[in-house]
Amino acid sequence: MVGELRFDGRVVVVTGAGAGLGRAYALLFGEKGASVVVNDLGGGRHGEGSSTRAADVVVNEIRSRGGKAVADYNSVEDGEKIIQTALENFGRIDVVVNNAGILRDKSFPRISDTDWDLIQRVHLKGTFKTTQAAWPHFKNQNFGRIIVTASNSGLYGNYGQANYSAAKMAVVGLSNTLAIEGQKNNIHCNVIVPTAASRLTEDILPPEFFAELKPELIAPVVVWLCHESCEENGSIIESAAGWAGKCHLVRSQGSLLRSKITDSVSPENVQSKWDKVTDMSNAVRLESIQEASGALMTALEDLKSGNQDTPDQNTVVEKFSFTNRDLILYALGVGATVESSGDLRFLYENDEQFAALPTYFIIPGLLASMGSNLFENVVPGKQVDLSNVLHGEQFLEILEPLPLSGTVTTSCNVVDVLDKGSGAAVIVNMDTYNEAGEKIAFQQMTAFLVGAGGFGGKRNSDKAMATAEPPSRRPDVSVKQKTSVDQAALYRLSGDVNPIHIDPNMAALGGFSKPILHGLCSLGFATRHVLNHYTSGDPSKFKVIKARFAKPVIPGQTLQTDMWQEGARIHFEARVVETGTKVINGGYVDLVDVPSPTRNLVSASDLVSKAVFDAIQVRLESNIEKYKKINGVFVYQITKGGKVAATWTVDLKNGKMYEGDPKGVKADTTLTVDDQDMVDIATGKINPQVAFMKGKLKVKGNIMLTQKLQSLMKEESKL
Numbered sequence: 001m002v003g004e005l006r007f008d009g010r011v012v013v014v015t016g017a018g019a020g021l022g023r024a025y026a027l028l029f030g031e032k033g034a035s036v037v038v039n040d041l042g043g044g045r046h047g048e049g050s051s052t053r054a055a056d057v058v059v060n061e062i063r064s065r066g067g068k069a070v071a072d073y074n075s076v077e078d079g080e081k082i083i084q085t086a087l088e089n090f091g092r093i094d095v096v097v098n099n100a101g102i103l104r105d106k107s108f109p110r111i112s113d114t115d116w117d118l119i120q121r122v123h124l125k126g127t128f129k130t131t132q133a134a135w136p137h138f139k140n141q142n143f144g145r146i147i148v149t150a151s152n153s154g155l156y157g158n159y160g161q162a163n164y165s166a167a168k169m170a171v172v173g174l175s176n177t178l179a180i181e182g183q184k185n186n187i188h189c190n191v192i193v194p195t196a197a198s199r200l201t202e203d204i205l206p207p208e209f210f211a212e213l214k215p216e217l218i219a220p221v222v223v224w225l226c227h228e229s230c231e232e233n234g235s236i237i238e239s240a241a242g243w244a245g246k247c248h249l250v251r252s253q254g255s256l257l258r259s260k261i262t263d264s265v266s267p268e269n270v271q272s273k274w275d276k277v278t279d280m281s282n283a284v285r286l287e288s289i290q291e292a293s294g295a296l297m298t299a300l301e302d303l304k305s306g307n308q309d310t311p312d313q314n315t316v317v318e319k320f321s322f323t324n325r326d327l328i329l330y331a332l333g334v335g336a337t338v339e340s341s342g343d344l345r346f347l348y349e350n351d352e353q354f355a356a357l358p359t360y361f362i363i364p365g366l367l368a369s370m371g372s373n374l375f376e377n378v379v380p381g382k383q384v385d386l387s388n389v390l391h392g393e394q395f396l397e398i399l400e401p402l403p404l405s406g407t408v409t410t411s412c413n414v415v416d417v418l419d420k421g422s423g424a425a426v427i428v429n430m431d432t433y434n435e436a437g438e439k440i441a442f443q444q445m446t447a448f449l450v451g452a453g454g455f456g457g458k459r460n461s462d463k464a465m466a467t468a469e470p471p472s473r474r475p476d477v478s479v480k481q482k483t484s485v486d487q488a489a490l491y492r493l494s495g496d497v498n499p500i501h502i503d504p505n506m507a508a509l510g511g512f513s514k515p516i517l518h519g520l521c522s523l524g525f526a527t528r529h530v531l532n533h534y535t536s537g538d539p540s541k542f543k544v545i546k547a548r549f550a551k552p553v554i555p556g557q558t559l560q561t562d563m564w565q566e567g568a569r570i571h572f573e574a575r576v577v578e579t580g581t582k583v584i585n586g587g588y589v590d591l592v593d594v595p596s597p598t599r600n601l602v603s604a605s606d607l608v609s610k611a612v613f614d615a616i617q618v619r620l621e622s623n624i625e626k627y628k629k630i631n632g633v634f635v636y637q638i639t640k641g642g643k644v645a646a647t648w649t650v651d652l653k654n655g656k657m658y659e660g661d662p663k664g665v666k667a668d669t670t671l672t673v674d675d676q677d678m679v680d681i682a683t684g685k686i687n688p689q690v691a692f693m694k695g696k697l698k699v700k701g702n703i704m705l706t707q708k709l710q711s712l713m714k715e716e717s718k719l
């Protein structure tokens with residue numbers, strides 16, 4: 001329970017405190033121990049007349065509850081007199097709540113000078129005068145809290161209130177600067193935007209709504225903002241009906257209206273950029289005038305140096321909406337199957353761990369770029385159509401948790417065009433944002449425009465995300481999966497309807513004997529193989545993927561993903577089993593929080609276990625059929641000196657190895673390792689995998705396994 005917020009010893013001025021919000025503020029401050037100056041001119045809602053009654057009634061109310069209060073009947077235009085009342089009666093001033101206000105509502109053409117001036121004087125000048133009179137005292141005592149009252153009528157405008165809206169937005173500007181000037185002296189200034197039932201609103205709001213808008217429900221927000229423990233400063237806080245929220249100005253990403261510093265800007269340039277200027281999908285909140293002008297300076301610097309990341313015609317921004325169903329359809333398109341326990345979460349929306357395959361988030365950018373004229377004119381004089389655009393390379397980095405449905409926005413920029421001789425490689429960077437405007441993914445796609453090379457451009461780019469060669473050893477793991485002859489027909493339903501993947505005539509135009517599989521489809525297969533093997537299918541462990549599409553795949557061919565683990569990086573390549581052709585090269589997936597077995601297994605028995613795991617896995621998992629038949633789970637014990645040193649489970653089906661038995665399963669294999677072997681393994685003299693394979697580590701166990709292992713050993717000894 002938080003301690004009570006008290007104001008003992010503090011002196012608070014509340015202007016316009018004779019009724020409504022002001023009265024509620026004054027009563028609550030009084031209840032919390034503050035000495036309150038209850039200011040009220042006693043005028044009517046339109047500022048006419050004056051009486052002492054309103055302020056007196058509230059003062060009596062505070063005193064009758066045991067609080068301290070005095071009345072003040074001055075106009076806020078004489079704010080110094082109000083502050084004087086505080087000083088004379090209580091000897092100090094700590095808090096000023098500028099609440100007093102009147103209305104002179106008229107449609108704009110009917111506002112007279114008097115209506116205009118009166119409203120500005122009471123709201124704007126009154127706030128200025130009262131606050132300024134308190135300021136030196138705040139400064140001297142190094143403490144002050146100011147509340148300025150604005151209105152949604154100012155923030156958004158309201159028919160018939162032009163004079164009032166203007167004054168209410170003016171006090172927001174006043175507060176913004178007071179917050180900056182006061183900060184170093186612990187003087188905080190915040191704006192309250194109340195919607196309350198009061199004299200000002202009683203015939204404006206519908207009666208049932210009016211009844212819920214009790215000033216008492218807003219007073220706690222104001223009182224909190226004025227407490228010494230409240231750090232808020234320079235904020236606009238809206239409150240009503242027992243609710244409060246913070247408002248802020250935001251600015252769109254905007255757009256440069258010219259390409260070079262030497263260009264002028266025409267109204268037509270502005271018109272052509274208007275969608276971008278006013279696109280609020282990636283709007284940002286700026287904290288200060290320095291930030292606002294800083295962004296402009298950067299734009300100017302980019303113009304000067306010709307460093308525009310986003311040459312005009314090479315930028316596209318697109319929204320993309322999707323549902324659970326789209327995620328499932330995609331997963332099916334990249335070979336997910338209910339037969340694999342790791343895949344169920346990608347296929348069933350009621351699965352507790354239902355999730356998106358991370359590579360799904362490549363699609364919004366792909367579709368945005370394919371549906372645009374992004375590639376037009378990137379290579380001067382070269383005609384680009386879908387039959388000669390091949391997917392060359394792909395990089396994706398996940399930055400935030402991925403949504404399961406909704407709308408994302410992706411901006412695509414051509415960042416380089418390379419002359420690769422046989423074709424042009426167009427490098428496109430893409431940022432994808434969620435509905436809250438957070439960047440959830442960055443990706444880089446390289447499109448290979450066949451036949452568009454030879455234009456005399458550069459060959460390499462420092463903007464290209466590099467592929468990575470796998471280690472020179474044999475793959476740690478290989479997984480094979482046959483694609484269906486209808487794989488492309490299924491995958492295209494996720495959005496990439498490029499006809500070269502289904503229409504034999506279009507494929508022929510591109511020089512292919514048959515329609516080819518989407519590059520992203522093969523990449524999806526490889527991604528699943530990596531996730532299933534190294535994270536039990538947990539996509540939250542996925543951080544980055546990069547790969548090059550080296551050769552086309554024909555639907556129906558069998559894909560084999562070869563994998564090598566190096567710490568948290570999983571290198572991979574893919575080949576077509578039937579032809580032996582490498583179709584993806586230089587691939588890697590970076591995982592988060594995945595321990596490297598080589599880094600973390602330190603004891604000799606761990607090393608033996610790792611050796612067994614690798615040996616079984618490399619040999620058996622490359623053939624899914626085989627390990628399914630033997631159920632995929634091995635439990636074995638390592639004995640030394642006749643005693644069980646460790647029990648390990650190798651669960652190939654789920655790609656896991658762990659110490660101990662799975663419940664109710666007995667060890668079916670025993671490895672006998674003598675003490676000297678243990679020492680040699682621990683000190684690195686013996687490579688346990690080699691020792692195991694060569695039969696130096698003795699295996700006793702069930703026949704099926706030992707037969708398999710024996711044949712493996714035989715195979716290994718031939719190498």
Ligand SMILES: CCCCCCC[C@@H](O)CC(=O)SCCNC(=O)CCNC(=O)[C@H](O)C(C)(C)COP(=O)(O)OP(=O)(O)OC[C@H]1O[C@@H](n2cnc3c(N)ncnc32)[C@H](O)[C@@H]1OP(=O)(O)O
Binds near residue numbers: 520
């Ligand atoms: C933003 C939108 C994204 C694109 C939209 C995609 C829409 C989809 O519907 C389309 C698809 O999915 S197409 C299917 C997937 N892709 C493929 O099948 C392409 C397979 N790759 C190939 O056939 C050849 O590598 C090939 C043909 C690409 C190149 O082979 P060659 O012409 O024989 O070139 P080569 O002699 O090997 O090398 C010449 C230079 O090019 C570089 N290079 C090679 N392959 C590349 C590739 N895949 N990506 C990028 N660069 C590549 C080489 O490195 C070499 O350059 P350098 O000498 O400077 O190293």
